[in-house]
Amino acid sequence: MGYPNGVAPQGNQPLFSFGVITDVQYADIPDGRSFIGVPRYYRNSILVLQRAVQKWNNHQNISFSLNLGDIVDGYCPKDQSLNAVRKVAKEFENFNGPVYHMIGNHCLYNLPRSKLLPLLSIPSVDTCAYYDFSPIPEYRFVVLDGYDISAVGWPHDHPHTIEALKLLDEKNPNVEKNSPNGLVDLERRFLKFNGAVGKEQLKWLDNILQDATKSNQKVVVCCHIPLDPGATSKEALLWNYDEVMDVIHRYDCVKACLGGHDHQGGHSVDSHGVHHRVLEAALECPPGTDAFGYIDVFEDSLELLEFVFLNGNGELLELVNGYSSGSITIMSYLTVDLSASVRNQLLNPDSYQQY
Numbered sequence: 001m002g003y004p005n006g007v008a009p010q011g012n013q014p015l016f017s018f019g020v021i022t023d024v025q026y027a028d029i030p031d032g033r034s035f036i037g038v039p040r041y042y043r044n045s046i047l048v049l050q051r052a053v054q055k056w057n058n059h060q061n062i063s064f065s066l067n068l069g070d071i072v073d074g075y076c077p078k079d080q081s082l083n084a085v086r087k088v089a090k091e092f093e094n095f096n097g098p099v100y101h102m103i104g105n106h107c108l109y110n111l112p113r114s115k116l117l118p119l120l121s122i123p124s125v126d127t128c129a130y131y132d133f134s135p136i137p138e139y140r141f142v143v144l145d146g147y148d149i150s151a152v153g154w155p156h157d158h159p160h161t162i163e164a165l166k167l168l169d170e171k172n173p174n175v176e177k178n179s180p181n182g183l184v185d186l187e188r189r190f191l192k193f194n195g196a197v198g199k200e201q202l203k204w205l206d207n208i209l210q211d212a213t214k215s216n217q218k219v220v221v222c223c224h225i226p227l228d229p230g231a232t233s234k235e236a237l238l239w240n241y242d243e244v245m246d247v248i249h250r251y252d253c254v255k256a257c258l259g260g261h262d263h264q265g266g267h268s269v270d271s272h273g274v275h276h277r278v279l280e281a282a283l284e285c286p287p288g289t290d291a292f293g294y295i296d297v298f299e300d301s302l303e304l305l306e307f308v309f310l311n312g313n314g315e316l317l318e319l320v321n322g323y324s325s326g327s328i329t330i331m332s333y334l335t336v337d338l339s340a341s342v343r344n345q346l347l348n349p350d351s352y353q354q355y
């Protein structure tokens, strides 16, 4: 298959490849809509995950997979939460390799950290779900817990709940703390379904990046909640994204940040040349379409490949969307946009636009 906008992937072999998926938000309930009216397919999303795992296994060279969070939806009836989490975790276990999970707000609506973390084998520090791993000596992955300081997921009297509620009270005057009404510009991030990285975790991040720099490693930072305003809606941004990015920008080692949470996805390159890619939600794929992919990692670039299946004939369309900056290139075979105009672009790839 040709590459519609003329950008071809690199010819050399990747150092390694890894699978990506986010916001499966499975629940055994009828289809619904988001607060702003976007259709959500709660039962279909687990089929998207099944196809992701099948794709990663068939590829035969995917070293590990990343789940960027929110595996079960908050509308899942609470007496079904445990089974629903187990069911989704089991689908991930069908992948022939390790899966690194992140927790999202919807996970925390369903189960406490004490149950979630062991079910998903998430390493933690005092039930705070941050950790790092190195698939090869040259690369390091850092997983952040964006709900470290949060009004969801901790007991009501936990210091992190108290700190989060205090911040929300100061920053968001609405009675409904998930409502951004009246909040201006970046202040719109101060919503209850977001959170922050706490001081201890920030110190840990600093140490990890210092160590990665010494070891000459390139780093990919992953967090359910996006870290750059350019890659997400303001309502889906980490409360203290600026503090986290200050730490990241002290070093040259971080090349890309991956996130979920903002279901429409996004991409930006920040002031220091770090790429931020927010992945599209599996939950919002109408039956027959998909949102998952894998990333080929090269010495000086990452290439994101995502797949779109069209309804009916199940034909796989690989559309290339390339952008590059400095030492890192991210190629995206996209897209999961559901609008009629994008469907037309899918069917007429010559009209496909670069980001």
Ligand SMILES: Nc1ccn([C@@H]2O[C@H](COP(=O)(O)OP(=O)(O)OC[C@H](O)CO)[C@@H](O)[C@H]2O)c(=O)n1
Residues within 6 Å of the ligand: 034, 035, 036, 105, 106, 176, 178, 179, 180, 193, 233, 235, 236, 261, 262, 263
């Ligand atoms: N503009 C808005 C958006 C939301 N709310 C309130 O928030 C509740 C949850 O919204 P929802 O979109 O379902 O949240 P998710 O966690 O599934 O998705 C995260 C987003 O993608 C991040 O942008 C909703 O029930 C409303 O009470 C609101 O008031 N105003």
